């Protein structure tokens with residue numbers, strides 16, 4: 001509870017991953033899953049969901065492809081990556097920062113606003129609005145924080161971006177810092193991603209030597225996480241950087257008003273920032289020309305090992321989810337039972353709903369989410385009761401402990417699902433789910449409730465053998 005699970009020299013090597021992609025992959029053989037569950041401390045998602053079940057010493061690389069007409073994000077990652085500055089500059093790297101500086105703060109904010117860019121970390125908040133809020137605070141120091149804690153099982157987008165294209169993330173952070181007037185930036189990278197940390201640190205050093213970062217302009221500090229899923233939640237993440245327990249903070253004030261060490265802080269996800277150099281180079285209007293409705297531009301989606309073609313794909317917003325699942329991913333070998341989009345703490349998409357457009361509003365309307373962009377298929381070998389127990393076991397382990405329904409209720413639900421649900425147990429779980437939805441301080445608890453509600457709606461008959 002409110003714990004860093006991997007401090008004190010805990011070695012991640014050869015730890016079996018217990019994340020949801022590995023759960024559904026291993027679940028085809030229940031005994032293998034049970035033995036993986038006994039490993040402690042637990043490792044939830046190593047970002048190798050394309051090769052599940054995974055261990056920390058796996059080195060297989062994912063397939064990375066562009067599945068849309070115009071690529072904004074993954075072009076360099078497909079072409080072998082641009083981890084060093086020379087390669088990055090060869091593809092126009094740091095042109096966006098140069099243009100931002102030449103057009104000035106106001107025009108930079110206008111470009112980002114015109115692009116319609118929304119956060120890729122889960123909440124889909126408009127990036128320009130967040131930057132403007134931080135910019136408009138009373139005079140004083142401001143901070144940019146890059147959220148590279150990518151803990152949602154099924155997502156390995158940020159890991160690939162950091163390993164293969166770290167300068168794009170740094171350039172995005174530098175543009176954000178320019179726009180809000182920050183001289184310090186922090187990148188919080190999860191401990192489960194050592195190669196990403198190394199690539200990022202090397203890129204920071206290169207950019208400092210080249211005079212792009214450092215000095216009186218922008219100082220970037222890389223902070224390594226301690227193995228706590230909830231640190232991806234932006235306020236818990238700020239506490240972690242400050243050296244406090246990783247617990248979510250009450251809002252308001254929002255980080256853009258009062259964040260790290262009390263200073264106005266823009267927290268942005270890795271992928272969000274990796275879009276920004278393109279927007280400054282080609283203009284917000286060119287970006288906004290792609291996508292659908294309020295979901296502009298393109299999005300990276302990562303597919304798990306149950307797909308015929310697991311991997312990382314760049315798609316244009318608005319593409320039907322069915323096309324991602326069946327055409328791009330090639331479908332699953334067994335009977336598809338559901339798709340988890342944006343991690344386990346979100347509503348499950350039942351196969352009957354696959355024609356939904358992959359877009360923020362459309363997914364929200366069916367009780368699901370874009371989330372981080374991980375797309376995790378499960379088949380008939382995963383019993384729904386086991387899936388519920390797995391998700392709540394994860395939720396209980398990673399709860400920061402601030403709210404009672406999350407701290408106590410998630411563990412209670414895990415126990416309830418160790419046996420087929422009695423009518424009484426079912427009433428109890430539904431009342432805990434209602435409390436999670438109503439009283440949770442952060443998206444960890446409400447995400448558990450969203451997941452549970454989708455199970456009740458679409459798979460209720462499988463919980464007890466009785467119709468819901």
Ligand SMILES: Cc1cc2nc3c(=O)[nH]c(=O)nc-3n(C[C@H](O)[C@H](O)[C@H](O)COP(=O)(O)O)c2cc1C
Pocket residue numbers: 118119120121122123124125127147148149150151152229230231232233234235267268269270272273442443444
């Ligand atoms: C439990 C929980 C975990 C989260 N994990 C992450 C994460 O790993 N990475 C991330 O960028 N955002 C994560 N978020 C969302 C962040 O709180 C925040 O909205 C995001 O970093 C803002 O950046 P964006 O506007 O660019 O999306 C998480 C939220 C919750 C509630």
Ligand code: SF4
Pocket residue numbers: 230247248398399400401402403404406407440441442443444445446
């Ligand atoms: S819902 Fe409450 S207890 Fe659970 S992680 Fe968020 S703040 Fe912590």
